[in-house]
Amino acid sequence: MMAARPATDAALQRPASPLALFIAFSLLALQGFGGVLAVAQRELVDRRNWLSRAEFVELYAIAQMLPGPNVVNLSLMIGDRYFGWRGALAAITGMLLAPFLIVIALAASYQRLAEFPAVAGALRGMGAVAAGLILAMAFKMLGTLRGNLLGPWLCALLGVTALVAIAVFRLPLAWIVIGLGLVGWALARWRVAVLDAQAARRKAPDVTAQSPAAGGKPGSQP
Amino acid sequence: MLNTLPAGELLDLFLHFLMLSLLSIGGAMSTAPEMQRYFVVERGWIGEADFTTAIALAQAAPGPNVLFVPVLGFQAAGLPGAAAALVGILLPSTLLSLGVSRWGASRRDTPLVRAFTAGLAPVTVGLVFATGWLLALPFLGDAAHRNGALVLIVLTALVTLKTKLAPIWMILVGALLGAAGIA
Structure with a gap:
């Protein structure tokens, strides 16, 4: 390269x-x-x-x-x-x-x-802006999920589960990243396999159709 | 004025950050809710408002946003706490990143790695939303400033999404409105 x-x-x-x-x-x-x-x-x-x-x-x-x-x-x-x-x-x-x-x-x-009210107020205002910046970043990141191979429904399921587990139930992050990460990874592995199989079938439909016995894996299997 | 912690608790803090470092996929900000849980709820080292202050200070100061982490350490345990937090949050992830980036970007297209990044991406986005929510929460409970702060949060998000304006100007506006008692 x-x-x-x-x-x-x-x-x-x-x-x-x-x-x-x-x-x-x-x-x-x-x-x-x-x-x-x-x-x-x-x-x-x-x-x-x-x-x-x-x-x-x-x-x-x-x-x-x-x-x-x-x-x-x-x-x-x-x-x-x-x-x-x-x-x-x-x-x-x-x-x-x-x-x-x-x-x-x-x-x-x-x-x-911080003993001065104006400083405390300034920090409070800056904190509100910080919250807005993070929320905007989250919305921007939402856009990068559009091409995710999991598709919109699985992405929403994983994302909302993570949000609720952290923001509402206050579960430790390690559980979320490892637990939901493994679920997401397994789902994505499955999607990669499905997508790759579809791509392979599209690329070479004749080969699999003509020799179902030779490969031991019938190409017509759904 | 400065807080301190016994050596044993300082070590706990350091070890906790070593673990968080490896979990901080998508940046240190995705681990912020966990830090809030650990510092404020579990250990009671700092208050809820201190946590928001740490994030605001790191946003107001120049440099990477990860610097809210040593501020948390500083609030809980002074300079040793700041150093322990910064080294803890960076050491494991940095060593891992060095190794992985040398191992090469060549495998990024293998099914294993594709599944890894695709599977973790939505979880990461959910975590960043949770961070925004937890940061906004103290303002919603503060009756005197609730409306002003809400307008500021929503306006900031909209301006960030719709324009190229540098964040420093929004932070400045927030500071001025806050100092004037409006937000």
């Missing part, structure tokens, strides 16, 4: 050192108010030209399906790709160190500042 890079990617740059990675990731993290993904795309792809747009999307897709914060996983993969584990460490540290210090300083002073 790398060999067949489009000509426009020939201009791709690479970071000079793990330190350069650390600085780049620190700078982009410090610009990321309310989320870093959009800033990361702009800095790494549009401005520094370390990745093509397609590579960025590809890495983010993988980062998303792994456990852990997506942006941290993304940093890790980009760092690892240039300087191995040292690069991964540099990118993650850059992404987290300065924002960590800032947010802890805020949390520490908040306990004193």
